Amino acid sequence: MSTLNALITLVVFPGGLAILLTGMIYEWVDRKLVARLQNRMGPRWYQPLADTVKLLAKEEVLPNGVHAQMFYALPVIALAGALTATLYVPVFGLRPAYSFNGDLIVTVYLLSVLTLCMGLAGANTLNRYALIGATRTLTQLFSYEAPFLLALLGPALVAGSWQIGEIADYAERHWLILTQPVGFLVAIIGLMGKLELPPFDAPEAETEIVAGALTEYSGRGLALFRLGKGVELVIGLTLVAAFYLGGVANPLLFFAKTLLLLAGMAAMQTLLTRLRIDQTVGLWWRYGALLVLAQYLAVIVWQGVMA
Amino acid sequence: MTAEREPFRIPIGPQHPSLKEPGHFEFSVDGEIVTQASLRLGYVHRGIEKGAEQRSWVQALYLLERVCGICSHVHATAYCLGVEKLAGVEAPPRAQAIRSLVAELERIHSHLLWLGVAAHEAGFDMLFMHSWRDRETVMNLLEGITGNRVNYSANLLGGVKCDIDQRLADAIRAGLDYLEERTQHYLDVVLNDALFLRRTRGIGVMSREDAERLGVVGPTARASGVARDVRVDAPYAAYRTLPVQIVTEMAGDLQARFIVRVRELFETYRLIRTLLDTLPEGELTVRIPRRIPPGEAISRVEAPRGELFYYLKSNGSDQPERIKIRTPTLPNFASVLVLTVGRQLADVPMILAGIDPCFSCNDRMVAIHDTGEGRDRRWTWEQLRQHGIEVYR
Numbered sequence: 001m002s003t004l005n006a007l008i009t010l011v012v013f014p015g016g017l018a019i020l021l022t023g024m025i026y027e028w029v030d031r032k033l034v035a036r037l038q039n040r041m042g043p044r045w046y047q048p049l050a051d052t053v054k055l056l057a058k059e060e061v062l063p064n065g066v067h068a069q070m071f072y073a074l075p076v077i078a079l080a081g082a083l084t085a086t087l088y089v090p091v092f093g094l095r096p097a098y099s100f101n102g103d104l105i106v107t108v109y110l111l112s113v114l115t116l117c118m119g120l121a122g123a124n125t126l127n128r129y130a131l132i133g134a135t136r137t138l139t140q141l142f143s144y145e146a147p148f149l150l151a152l153l154g155p156a157l158v159a160g161s162w163q164i165g166e167i168a169d170y171a172e173r174h175w176l177i178l179t180q181p182v183g184f185l186v187a188i189i190g191l192m193g194k195l196e197l198p199p200f201d202a203p204e205a206e207t208e209i210v211a212g213a214l215t216e217y218s219g220r221g222l223a224l225f226r227l228g229k230g231v232e233l234v235i236g237l238t239l240v241a242a243f244y245l246g247g248v249a250n251p252l253l254f255f256a257k258t259l260l261l262l263a264g265m266a267a268m269q270t271l272l273t274r275l276r277i278d279q280t281v282g283l284w285w286r287y288g289a290l291l292v293l294a295q296y297l298a299v300i301v302w303q304g305v306m307a
Numbered sequence: 308m309t310a311e312r313e314p315f316r317i318p319i320g321p322q323h324p325s326l327k328e329p330g331h332f333e334f335s336v337d338g339e340i341v342t343q344a345s346l347r348l349g350y351v352h353r354g355i356e357k358g359a360e361q362r363s364w365v366q367a368l369y370l371l372e373r374v375c376g377i378c379s380h381v382h383a384t385a386y387c388l389g390v391e392k393l394a395g396v397e398a399p400p401r402a403q404a405i406r407s408l409v410a411e412l413e414r415i416h417s418h419l420l421w422l423g424v425a426a427h428e429a430g431f432d433m434l435f436m437h438s439w440r441d442r443e444t445v446m447n448l449l450e451g452i453t454g455n456r457v458n459y460s461a462n463l464l465g466g467v468k469c470d471i472d473q474r475l476a477d478a479i480r481a482g483l484d485y486l487e488e489r490t491q492h493y494l495d496v497v498l499n500d501a502l503f504l505r506r507t508r509g510i511g512v513m514s515r516e517d518a519e520r521l522g523v524v525g526p527t528a529r530a531s532g533v534a535r536d537v538r539v540d541a542p543y544a545a546y547r548t549l550p551v552q553i554v555t556e557m558a559g560d561l562q563a564r565f566i567v568r569v570r571e572l573f574e575t576y577r578l579i580r581t582l583l584d585t586l587p588e589g590e591l592t593v594r595i596p597r598r599i600p601p602g603e604a605i606s607r608v609e610a611p612r613g614e615l616f617y618y619l620k621s622n623g624s625d626q627p628e629r630i631k632i633r634t635p636t637l638p639n640f641a642s643v644l645v646l647t648v649g650r651q652l653a654d655v656p657m658i659l660a661g662i663d664p665c666f667s668c669n670d671r672m673v674a675i676h677d678t679g680e681g682r683d684r685r686w687t688w689e690q691l692r693q694h695g696i697e698v699y700r
Contacts, residue, residue, distance in 0.1 A: 038436035207325035274430025
């Protein structure tokens with residue numbers, strides 16, 4: 001029985017199919033909102049699903065000069081990383097399926113696997129756009145990763161735990177966006193960087209380097225990478241909502257808060273001009289990381305004073 | 308991987324998402340910095356000049372209008388003015404005014420289109436979508452006047468074929484009021500949007516000396532402080548009685564090119580309103596002979612992108628002997644190669660878009676000079692075909 005339960009958890013709900021579908025729906029919400037803000041019609045609700053089905057059905061072209069096993073394995077690893085991360089996160093307002101002390105760090109790094117795989121996928125090919133895209137993807141990874149992690153560690157610090165479930169419990173009683181506004185901002189901007197959404201889409205800036213690291217991918221590989229991104233979008237929104245916006249104790253709160261965050265992200269995507277990669281790095285290391293560190297100090301001092 | 312000393316080359320084109328038409332740029336980069344740039348043109352050579360020589364003077368007009376899909380009217384105007392000069396006739400004042408009116412409406416549409424494309428190159432799709440939505444206003448006006456959204460065919464040899472009545476004039480005025488309000492907003496964005504400025508201010512700076520040396524034309528030159536505008540320097544059509552204020556900026560960077568084009572829109576709105584208020588009464592056309600007397604004529608007009616140059620030669624028959632067109636993109640191309648060196652790769656599409664390139668308008672026959680042998684080579688059609696098969700196999 002427990003095996004069956006575990007299998008359902010992994011494959012159907014909340015991991016697996018459910019999260020994949022949610023990822024597609026969230027991708028649609030994002031695209032539709034951006035389109036409406038830009039005075040366009042935007043895609044129909046089933047467009048991401050249709051794209052995925054189409055890509056999965058298409059032939060996957062293996063370019064010359066790539067390491068074939070790596071070329072096929074990277075998208076699978078990327079999606080697997082993102083799906084595994086689902087198990088430790090309170091998606092759909094449920095308790096995390098699995099939990100252990102320190103799972104916050106593991107989750108954050110599982111999320112980075114996707115970006116890492118994309119960087120490797122780009123570096124694996126001989127395509128010049130993909131190589132430049134891979135460089136930029138990895139540069140961006142190194143620039144947002146630390147501030148993003150720091151922004152998630154802020155709540156961990158005040159909750160006194162490294163376990164996502166416990167931090168979420170603590171955050172349900174405290175709206176940390178009020179006490180750690182900088183952390184919230186850095187987290188949400190870091191998430192946009194992680195997902196390579198505008199204005200942080202320099203790694204896949206179509207006007208410069210076509211499709212960036214994924215230029216050579218078509219068919220199944222591209223579909224898996226896209227699915228992975230959708231999953232990562234949901235998980236990232238869940239983490240930020242759970243930590244900063246008063247928790248996601250039930251499905252209603254979960255959808256309300258994550259969609260609210262998504263709407264905010266769509267507005268930012270519309271309003272801002274793409275940053276160059278050097279500007280992105282400068283933004284995060286010069287402002288993001290330093291501001292979060294300053295807030296850390298403030299929290300630590302405050303805790304010392306109170307204690 | 309490539310050898311260590313080999314420069315890493317990024318090809319942009321002939322097919323690339325940032326190019327709307329085929330051209331081939333090759334940039335050597337060191338990391339993200341461009342160290343060398345080269346350009347190859349000729350992918351969309353259509354043989355229009357030769358085609359025009361095989362048609363009658365009247366037929367050539369409609370062919371030449373199709374040199375450019377964006378600024379078709381200025382091509383027809385330049386051609387008509389040249390032919391009229393050769394024939395020794397002059398279009399009536401009302402026709403001249405309508406020519407200028409349509410040209411200015413076309414300038415609005417071209418500048419708004421450019422604004423959107425350039426914003427898209429910077430990843431600012433909001434501005435792209437909004438400016439293209441507003442561009443529909445002027446497209447509808449042009450359709451109202453001429454019946455066509457592109458390739459308006461407003462010109463005839465010896466005049467124009469469409470008239471402006473009271474209803475049209477009111478529609479144009481109403482459209483301009485809306486566009487003026489929107490343009491004010493775009494000017495605000497171009498001047499003040501903090502993130503957009505990070506992609507435009509101080510990027511691709513071309514000094515006044517460089518602009519003169521490279522011989523750039525149009526808004527690209529005016530953004531570097533070169534007050535050069537054919538409408539002022541050698542007035543034609545209605546501009547002879549209608550003074551145009553030249554808009555210049557001294558900065559010479561991308562932002563200046565944005566500001567110049569957006570400010571030019573305001574000047575264009577003023578010109579159109581004045582033209583509508585002072586539209587002379589009278590005929591729309593004069594008779595022009597079918598056979599144009601022998602002679603040569605040069606005709607210059609200010610296209611939205613800069614100076615458009617036409618050379619016409621007649622041998623007294625009903626067909627042109629030779630037509631030579633130089634579009635403003637050709638003199639501006641050199642500046643891209645100079646300006647991109649030392650800049651970031653991410654700035655390259657912006658700098659390229661900054662000159663508002665129009666590839667297929669610009670592609671002309673180029674004679675191949677073989678410097679090694681010291682004599683020109685001529686290829687037969689068979690050799691050319693064989694070469695093509697070998698190169699693109």
